[in-house]
Amino acid sequence: MSSLAVDVRGRPWSPAVIVAPYVVLAALALCTVIIKQGETSSLLVDLALCAAAAAWIAWMVTLHPGWRDRPRTMVIFFTGLIAILAVLVVRDPWFGIFAPVAYIYAFRVLRWPWLLAGAAAVAMLAGTAQASSVDKSTVFGLIGYFAVLAVNVVPMCGYAWIEWHQAKQHDQRDNALAEVSQANRELEAMLAENAALHERLLVQAREAGVLDERQRMAREIHDTLAQGLTGIITQLQAVEQAREDPARWRRHVEAATGLARESLSEARRSVHALRPEPLRTARLADALADVGDRWSSLHKVPIEVTTTGTPRPMHPEAEVALLRTAQEALANIAKHARATRVGVTLSYLEHEIALDVRDDGTGFTPQDLVLRTRAGVDGQREGAEESREGGGFGLVAMRERIEGLSGALQVESEPGNGTAISARIPATFAGATA
Template structure:
């Protein structure tokens, strides 16, 4: 059951408070005086005094009792009994029903107020039905009709007041919930703003680290490889110092490699995209690099393309190109005794793969950790959801396989 609520909003309660604090005493005093002066009836005056005393003890002098439903019910029942006795004795005490209605409306919540509104209606109707013949059923029927005329309108007013109170309560609740929701939303927005700021800062830091790694790989793939090739050619020239033709060949190769490295370094600074890929397809760019490397090291390098070529995103082409470039650089650096190198670029339904294999001395992967070049290759491929595998054994050559899913293609 719904908890009882006052029948009037707080503002109206303050305005109507005299109806239950002053009006009852004023009506009783006026009616008692009228009874004594006009009819010289002191018993009715005593009844008025009793009602006033009942009102004083149970209501006016004990404000805390107004929040106790049982006490309020006893108080109003007693007042209605006083009122009914008085109107039976003298019909003009029907004016006291105004105070009874006021109490029913103001100090009792819905729906119990209907009981006391009905009781006040009985007091008022009894006063108004004076003179009816109560010895016949028509007299009692007339009395019931008069009572109904008093009870029904005030009952309707009480119901409308309850509807209005519920509407106002629902509206205030909705406004309160809206304010609370706005407060939570503001807090969430503030929290999201702080979180976004932290995420942006983390992304910025991650971007800096990624850029450092990318720059390190690009420097390795350009300057480091070029300088390594130059050192290799100069060392070879030193070993054949007694052979002018061989010395000039190695010296020319070192000079050409230095020029190429300088050109590649300048181009990498501008846009960090391998020069051979600017105007060539991936297969042609790998073929050009292989031919140049083969001419420089004197080791045959064959390039084979299988499947139908698929257009790849630039970063995928760069990763595969740099992988082939680094693999060839490792052969020139660690497998000079190799007699041939095979490069296979395979376009398949779900992926594109690059395999670089040589017949050099090989190595034991468990005993030898990969250098920065191998780690750079792995980072490039795995950054694009690819897989890099290195297969080698002592005396069995080395194979490097890189595979990228075609989801990276456009």
């Protein structure tokens, strides 16, 4: 229903409401004709005022329904209607019968606070018509007149206030419903946006997962197959040099065979995404000791593996990271350090798990470390083999593993004074509790 079909309080303008003023005015004009048959001049004035009232209503309300929504226009309309009605009531009290129609207009076209003034004006006209026979020249007459006015004005003003209060509550409810509807629309839009964002995040997560898996496999291949193949090549090269010594020749062949089997086992484990072989049957401390023993036997370098603190359960990923770090560090010592002594220490501290690998080898300068790391990154980008590029990806892989668990990797070395590698993982990320 359009705004033109309802009044200021949302009530419809029914045909009865529109036609009623004209019917009442016509009836009052007929009564006036009957009562004032011998008073021609006075009758003509009354009839002219009735016609003026009808024309005013027709022009301002009936013929221009769009003006009903204009508060100022309706105030002008109602003021003009009250003025015409006041003249009629003063001239002929029976025109007070038109008061109910004036009330209807007051409550349909006037907004607060004009509604209060309009209801009071109509009530005063109705009270004046009712008290037309009271002698207002005496004190008692005036008291009676004002009493009649009060009986009309007070209830109608009270009713006008009630109407305004109810309309205010209705508007508040409408505003609240509108706000809820708007909030629901915004929520639906937000949910749709969140759904699209969720889809994008899923795509990004899958892409990130693929990238992480590629990096993990690169580290796994480097830490297992590459190291194993490097060891096999070293042993086979030693076999060629030991042809005249059967015992030495056999020892190098057996070492190469063992490395090949171990590399095959690690390859199968990588395919099935299992934990490193040493960790399948032992805790990290025991696995480090086993790795150290096998490395010492292979390279004929004494190694001391020590565990300090109270061992406690760790997340498998943290154990893998520390074990691979130790394996890579030992592989680097075997290839570059020419060490005579190696020490590995696993420390269970209060707030972190630490792994330290030390050797007394040749060491290197910080510039060498930077060049080696850059070579590893470039080799990773270009797909170069480590044996051709001189190594370096091992340091990158160690750092990625440890920093991926919010840990830190430090490498300290000095030419002629060996090298120390320290990996530390917070206990919270390692899954270890004191």
